[in-house]
Each structure stands twice: as structure tokens, then as C-alpha cells.
Amino acid sequence: MVSKITFLGTAGDSLVYSKQIRSSGGFVIKTGGYQFFIDPGPGALNRSSFCNINPRETTAVIVTHSHVNHSSDLNAIVSAMSYNGIDKLGVIIANKSVIEGREGDTPVLSEFHKGCVERVFTMTEGQKIGIENMEIHAIKALHDDPDTIGLKFFTQDFVLGYTSDTAYKKELIEQYKKCDILIMNIVHPSGESSDNNLSSDDAVKILSKTKPQLAIITHFGKGMIKADPILEARRIQKESGVQVIAATDGMVISPNYYSAEMKQRTLNLYPSDEKDEDVEAEHSVEHTGIEAKEAAEDKEENTLDKKEEIEQESKAEEEKEEEEDKDFPAEEESEKELEEKPKEKQKFLLDE
Numbered sequence: 001m002v003s004k005i006t007f008l009g010t011a012g013d014s015l016v017y018s019k020q021i022r023s024s025g026g027f028v029i030k031t032g033g034y035q036f037f038i039d040p041g042p043g044a045l046n047r048s049s050f051c052n053i054n055p056r057e058t059t060a061v062i063v064t065h066s067h068v069n070h071s072s073d074l075n076a077i078v079s080a081m082s083y084n085g086i087d088k089l090g091v092i093i094a095n096k097s098v099i100e101g102r103e104g105d106t107p108v109l110s111e112f113h114k115g116c117v118e119r120v121f122t123m124t125e126g127q128k129i130g131i132e133n134m135e136i137h138a139i140k141a142l143h144d145d146p147d148t149i150g151l152k153f154f155t156q157d158f159v160l161g162y163t164s165d166t167a168y169k170k171e172l173i174e175q176y177k178k179c180d181i182l183i184m185n186i187v188h189p190s191g192e193s194s195d196n197n198l199s200s201d202d203a204v205k206i207l208s209k210t211k212p213q214l215a216i217i218t219h220f221g222k223g224m225i226k227a228d229p230i231l232e233a234r235r236i237q238k239e240s241g242v243q244v245i246a247a248t249d250g251m252v253i254s255p256n257y258y259s260a261e262m263k264q265r266t267l268n269l270y271p272s273d274e275k276d277e278d279v280e281a282e283h284s285v286e287h288t289g290i291e292a293k294e295a296a297e298d299k300e301e302n303t304l305d306k307k308e309e310i311e312q313e314s315k316a317e318e319e320k321e322e323e324e325d326k327d328f329p330a331e332e333e334s335e336k337e338l339e340e341k342p343k344e345k346q347k348f349l350l351d352e
């Protein structure tokens with residue numbers, strides 16, 4: 001089964017998510033038959049439906065910090081994954097402030113919703129948790145919620161890093177080394193900076209040394225939207241030597257095609273590098289209906305890399321054809337499956 005990462009929304013600061021200039025709601029990883037819901041911010045439930053994600057299939061919902069744009073829909077997602085607690089299912093993994101609150105502030109996770117899942121884990125810097133076939137490591141972030149964590153996901157096929165919200169610090173380079181894909185919350189464009197979040201200039205510093213197969217920038221602030229994330233991605237790519245994509249709302253990536261190990265296997269199947277790139281272009285990026293149209297519009301407005309153009313064009317065509325059919329048979333099938341086969345209880349392991 002090919003793994004997928006779906007970006008429900010790409011909004012960063014309050015100016016962008018409050019007006020929904022870009023959608024918000026976090027992202028979802030599907031791998032090995034399990035679903036991991038990361039940072040369910042405003043609209044996560046709504047966007048799930050739009051992006052063909054069934055929250056009921058969630059194995060773990062993971063929240064990196066208590067800021068509203070990362071956590072506001074946590075209770076809603078927990079409710080959706082457990083039929084409001086009737087079928088206790090899955091786990092919640094979150095930083096300390098989401099579960100326990102912090103000075104002068106209540107916890108985001110309600111007592112009721114704590115009881116809707118099998119286990120609740122509080123994760124702090126340096127901890128590791130094994131959930132089914134996934135191992136998750138927590139990484140210290142530098143943010144105004146002092147308990148914020150970044151994440152590193154180890155699967156059989158790929159290693160995925162997620163910076164969450166953090167200011168730049170040298171340690172990030174060591175911590176995010178050996179990722180196949182690095183998702184970076186880049187709130188600020190080049191030339192703009194803050195004490196709480198990363199900028200395009202910080203992305204260059206990190207990527208030049210960590211060298212993942214692919215970096216995806218997301219979580220854009222107002223300045224970033226103004227500067228145009230696609231142009232910023234191109235700049236970061238040029239200066240760091242790493243392939244960089246600017247996430248769009250609803251974008252779907254197949255991480256397997258960016259795994260160093262998988263690339264090796266593909267190279268064995270297809271003797272020339274050129275052929276390998278063709279395979280990547282065909283399969284690596286998908287868009288949901290509206291995003292495909294947005295991507296096509298973006299293409300007209302901006303000068304994209306040739307490769308990005310091929311990816312987006314071929315997917316736009318496929319999605320258009322799918323739009324015409326419009327029955328969503330796959331979703332109906334998965335709903336049916338859920339009713340017939342009650343989900344097994346999860347396996348997990350906490351390494352303090």
C-alpha cells in the first residue's frame with residue numbers, strides 16, 4: 001500500500017488562518033494501513049471531509065503544542081474517531097500544554113475526550129513512542145509555548161521530519177538529519193524573521209546541512225503569502241540544493257517516492273536516471289479537485305520548475321476526469337468496511 005501525506009491546510013499565522021486566506025487543519029499521514037492526524041487546527045474536520053480523509057480511521061492524533069492553529073479541532077477529531085466515545089479507539093499523543101494546560105491556561109484536551117481513546121500520551125523532548133508500525137521521536141522546539149515539540153516519524157519505507165513551530169537554533173540541524181522528507185513550518189519569507197518561527201533564510205541554513213530527499217514548506221504567514229510560497233520554495237531550493245515544494249491546501253504527497261532506500265530500488269528497475277525522474281513525476285504528487293485547479297492557476301501566474309509543472313499538470317488532468325465521475329465510490333467502500341470489521345485495538349510502546 002502506497003503511503004500518503006495530505007495537507008488539509010497550509011495557513012500559518014492568525015492573519016492567514018482567521019480569514020482562511022489559506023485553509024488550516026494540519027496534515028494526515030497514511031502508512032501501512034494506519035492513519036496519523038497531525039496538528040488538527042481550525043477546520044480539521046471540515047477539511048478532512050473535503051480531502052477524502054475519514055477521521056474514524058485515525059490510529060493516533062498527534063498535537064505538537066497548544067496554539068489554536070494546531071489544536072483547536074483536537075476534541076472534534078477524537079469525537080469523530082471514537083463515535084464520541086462509544087467505541088473507544090486509538091491514541092492521543094500531545095505535548096504537555098495540550099494535555100495538562102499551562103500556567104493561567106486550561107488544557108486543550110477535555111476530560112471527556114481523554115476517555116474516548118485507548119491511551120493518552122504526553123510527549124516531551126527526547127521521548128520515543130511506537131504506535132503499530134511507526135516510531136515517533138519528540139524533538140525540542142523553540143517556541144512561545146515552551147513545551148512545543150517537533151517530530152520525527154520512522155516508518156518501514158521512509159523517515160519524515162516535522163519541525164512544527166520553532167525559531168531557528170543550531171541544534172535543529174543535528175536533530176533533523178537523516179530524514180527522507182522534512183516538513184517545515186516556514187511562517188516568514190526571506191528577509192523577515194521572528195523569535196518564534198522559521199523563515200526561508202532559516203530553511204536554507206537547515207536544508208543545506210540536513211539534505212533530505214525532499215523538503216515541503218507549509219504554515220505560511222501573511223508575509224510569506226505576499227512573497228508567494230512557490231517563489232520562496234524555488235529560492236530555498238536553489239540556495240540549499242534540496243528539492244523543495246510549497247504545500248498547497250489539499251496537496252497529497254506519496255512519501256515512498258522520496259525515500260532514499262526506495263529510490264535505490266527504483267533505480268534498479270529503471271536503468272537510467274532520466275527514466276527514474278519520469279516515474280517520480282508521474283506518481284509523487286497528487287492534488288484534490290480544487291487544489292488541482294489552484295495548482296493549474298498558480299502555474300500560469302508563476303514560473304515553476306519544469307518538474308513541478310509536469311507533476312501538477314498530469315495530476316490536474318487526472319483529477320478533472322475524476323471530478324466528472326463524481327460518485328466517490330472509494331469512500332463509500334471504506335465506510336462499509338468500517339461497519340463490517342470493527343477496528344482492532346492499537347499496539348503501542350512508550351520509551352521514556
Ligand SMILES: [Zn+2]
Pocket residue numbers: 065067143165
Ligand atoms: Zn505556534
